[in-house]
Amino acid sequence: MSKEKKSALKEKKGVSVSETTDKSSIKSIKEKRSNKIAPSQLIASILNGNITALGKAITLIESKNRKHLKDANNVIMGCLPYANNSIRIGITGVPGVGKSTFIEAFGKHLTAQGKRVAVLAIDPTSTISKGSILGDKTRMESLAKDDNVFIRPSASGDSLGGVARKTRESIILCEAAGFDVIIIETVGVGQSEITVHSMVDFFLLLKLAGAGDELQGIKRGIIEMADAIAINKADGGNLKSAKLAKEEFSMALHLYPERPSHWQPKVTLCSAINSEGIDEIWKLVLDYMEATTKNGYFEVKRNKQSEYWLIQTIEEQLKFDFFNAPKIKKELEKQMKLIENKKTTPFAAADYLLNLKL
Amino acid sequence: MSKEKKSALKEKKGVSVSETTDKSSIKSIKEKRSNKIAPSQLIASILNGNITALGKAITLIESKNRKHLKDANNVIMGCLPYANNSIRIGITGVPGVGKSTFIEAFGKHLTAQGKRVAVLAIDPTSTISKGSILGDKTRMESLAKDDNVFIRPSASGDSLGGVARKTRESIILCEAAGFDVIIIETVGVGQSEITVHSMVDFFLLLKLAGAGDELQGIKRGIIEMADAIAINKADGGNLKSAKLAKEEFSMALHLYPERPSHWQPKVTLCSAINSEGIDEIWKLVLDYMEATTKNGYFEVKRNKQSEYWLIQTIEEQLKFDFFNAPKIKKELEKQMKLIENKKTTPFAAADYLLNLKL
Numbered sequence: 001m002s003k004e005k006k007s008a009l010k011e012k013k014g015v016s017v018s019e020t021t022d023k024s025s026i027k028s029i030k031e032k033r034s035n036k037i038a039p040s041q042l043i044a045s046i047l048n049g050n051i052t053a054l055g056k057a058i059t060l061i062e063s064k065n066r067k068h069l070k071d072a073n074n075v076i077m078g079c080l081p082y083a084n085n086s087i088r089i090g091i092t093g094v095p096g097v098g099k100s101t102f103i104e105a106f107g108k109h110l111t112a113q114g115k116r117v118a119v120l121a122i123d124p125t126s127t128i129s130k131g132s133i134l135g136d137k138t139r140m141e142s143l144a145k146d147d148n149v150f151i152r153p154s155a156s157g158d159s160l161g162g163v164a165r166k167t168r169e170s171i172i173l174c175e176a177a178g179f180d181v182i183i184i185e186t187v188g189v190g191q192s193e194i195t196v197h198s199m200v201d202f203f204l205l206l207k208l209a210g211a212g213d214e215l216q217g218i219k220r221g222i223i224e225m226a227d228a229i230a231i232n233k234a235d236g237g238n239l240k241s242a243k244l245a246k247e248e249f250s251m252a253l254h255l256y257p258e259r260p261s262h263w264q265p266k267v268t269l270c271s272a273i274n275s276e277g278i279d280e281i282w283k284l285v286l287d288y289m290e291a292t293t294k295n296g297y298f299e300v301k302r303n304k305q306s307e308y309w310l311i312q313t314i315e316e317q318l319k320f321d322f323f324n325a326p327k328i329k330k331e332l333e334k335q336m337k338l339i340e341n342k343k344t345t346p347f348a349a350a351d352y353l354l355n356l357k358l
Numbered sequence: 359m360s361k362e363k364k365s366a367l368k369e370k371k372g373v374s375v376s377e378t379t380d381k382s383s384i385k386s387i388k389e390k391r392s393n394k395i396a397p398s399q400l401i402a403s404i405l406n407g408n409i410t411a412l413g414k415a416i417t418l419i420e421s422k423n424r425k426h427l428k429d430a431n432n433v434i435m436g437c438l439p440y441a442n443n444s445i446r447i448g449i450t451g452v453p454g455v456g457k458s459t460f461i462e463a464f465g466k467h468l469t470a471q472g473k474r475v476a477v478l479a480i481d482p483t484s485t486i487s488k489g490s491i492l493g494d495k496t497r498m499e500s501l502a503k504d505d506n507v508f509i510r511p512s513a514s515g516d517s518l519g520g521v522a523r524k525t526r527e528s529i530i531l532c533e534a535a536g537f538d539v540i541i542i543e544t545v546g547v548g549q550s551e552i553t554v555h556s557m558v559d560f561f562l563l564l565k566l567a568g569a570g571d572e573l574q575g576i577k578r579g580i581i582e583m584a585d586a587i588a589i590n591k592a593d594g595g596n597l598k599s600a601k602l603a604k605e606e607f608s609m610a611l612h613l614y615p616e617r618p619s620h621w622q623p624k625v626t627l628c629s630a631i632n633s634e635g636i637d638e639i640w641k642l643v644l645d646y647m648e649a650t651t652k653n654g655y656f657e658v659k660r661n662k663q664s665e666y667w668l669i670q671t672i673e674e675q676l677k678f679d680f681f682n683a684p685k686i687k688k689e690l691e692k693q694m695k696l697i698e699n700k701k702t703t704p705f706a707a708a709d710y711l712l713n714l715k716l
Contacts, residue, residue, distance in 0.1 A: 077703075081700055310693065313704060313708035314711060315673075318677065318680055322676055332668075336664075336668070342439055344435075347526075347527065347668075
């Protein structure tokens with residue numbers, strides 16, 4: 001984001017530039033002394049684009065301490081009116097495809113144009129290891145040094161749903177902090193692509209040529225979600241097979257029916273390590289944005305995503321409440337035994353358990 | 359099933375053969391006069407292998423009249439101890455692949471060996487058209503005439519879940535009626551394959567060579583569920599491309615990780631219309647049964663399937679009850695509007711709605 005745009009944004013938010021610059025530096029000192037900041041202060045600092053405040057607010061969201069929940073919700077609600085103004089890009093690919101290198105090259109390309117870039121991650125393995133294995137900041141060292149970049153590793157959590165919720169709420173805060181492009185990165189494992197796809201505008205699949213990788217992608221239905229496929233490491237001796245893979249994927253993509261977005265997904269080559277083909281991918285994103293804003297799909301998709309998260313959250317909670325009731329836990333086990341011994345059917349057992357609860 | 363086996367089964371069930379043969383014919387006349395038969399009578403007739411009684415009992419299960427529910431459940435519970443003794447085979451494939459012709463050839467191959475064969479169907483389109491579009495009996499004309507065959511078209515219903523429940527309960531009745539092989543047929547549409555896969559022991563995917571069909575199958579992840587792939591219409595001018603497709607699929611299957619069953623899925627050729635390759639497929643089924651019975655996977659899978667149905671039924675009901683409560687219906691709409699206008703987040707809205715209910 002250019003300096004002009006930045007101050008314009010701040011004025012739009014009713015905060016003068018000179019005033020906030022001083023105050024935020026004082027605040028930042030205070031923040032270091034005390035972990036407890038009032039939600040209203042956090043909101044004001046976030047709206048001023050203060051990255052330290054943004055980081056603290058996300059920590060608040062991620063907190064497992066029930067006492068922080070109300071403050072976290074207040075910060076989110078305070079930021080909400082200023083959210084929704086970014087391009088949200090999901091990036092996925094199997095380990096080894098070069099996601100970090102790609103994001104670094106892609107991010108630099110954007111900051112060179114004055115854009116502010118936030119990188120969030122959803123790492124399903126962090127729900128098992130209870131911590132981000134990625135350490136994103138060290139992975140994307142030169143990008144992390146940029147003042148116009150905010151990098152946050154994947155939250156750890158008990159469930160993918162929980163991590164996803166935190167990431168989606170973090171998007172709101174990043175947007176309120178004036179980030180123009182928000183990248184959500186995930187590894188090609190399990191449900192995480194579907195989760196990321198349901199919170200981004202544009203979904204980019206990174207691939208490598210050869211090694212049976214083509215089939216793996218098709219297998220999990222990820223190709224159907226991709227708005228673009230970038231074949232990375234298309235350099236040196238790889239170039240020939242990368243070009244071949246590009247043709248294969250292009251052909252494959254044409255076999256799928258037209259999408260509700262009317263967007264025909266594109267296949268492109270890049271070499272992230274040499275910063276080649278990056279500009280082309282960014283142009284694709286802009287083309288997509290233009291086309292879907294014009295035909296109204298962009299708005300429809302964001303609303304559908306909200307609906308998805310609303311319904312999803314309710315369903316998850318209903319199940320959680322039911323199956324974690326001590327009475328149900330005990331009786332469920334008994335019913336399973338009865339089913340195994342052919343004393344009851346799964347359906348009769350379900351009816352029995354549901355009547356217990358009601 | 360051979361005559362000896364049949365009488366052995368009846369004796370096992372504590373019913374003498376001579377007695378039941380007479381009684382069941384009298385019953386069958388009575389049944390035609392009155393639609394109301396006591397569950398205990400239905401159970402006795404089913405255990406005697408009476409196909410008319412079996413059909414009536416399934417009609418009772420499929421009834422939407424709430425008054426029939428108790429009788430239906432009583433019949434199911436009465437049959438349950440005699441269930442579980444069949445091979446359950448799921449067959450899927452896109453329209454035009456030749457499912458009816460295949461099932462006819464496969465069924466005849468089995469009845470020629472003295473087996474009794476039941477054919478049930480899950481047709482997701484019937485949940486929309488409120489009736490089976492298939493008219494299975496006319497499709498499999500010569501098979502339908504066989505006394506050792508029971509063919510039942512797909513139940514119609516409000517949801518795939520509802521239809522699935524009825525089919526799964528019908529399996530219990532068919533097994534109690536002494537059917538050795540139960541075939542569950544479905545078309546390659548939407549979720550129906552997953553539904554069928556979750557109620558059968560062996561899952562057979564029918565394919566045609568060429569026409570981009572290979573990719574379609576991979577796309578929906580069906581290949582991962584298939585225990586065997588049979589390339590049908592492998593005759594005349596098709597033979598060459600069928601052989602090629604066989605090789606491609608075999609290669610593709612080898613890229614997937616080993617399954618919990620330790621079964622390596624096989625690809626085979628057949629020409630259902632010429633009854634070629636049918637014996638080979640049946641041998642595959644028997645090989646699978648032997649291998650998985652020996653390594654314990656067969657039992658594990660059946661128990662897992664029961665658990666799946668138990669959990670699935672509960673979850674469906676929880677969601678149905680919640681989202682159909684009039685209060686929720688009204689408030690859900692309001693919350694969606696608030697989300698669209700950025701006045702609340704999907705998560706805050708979910709919390710609000712869940713608290714309303716509790």
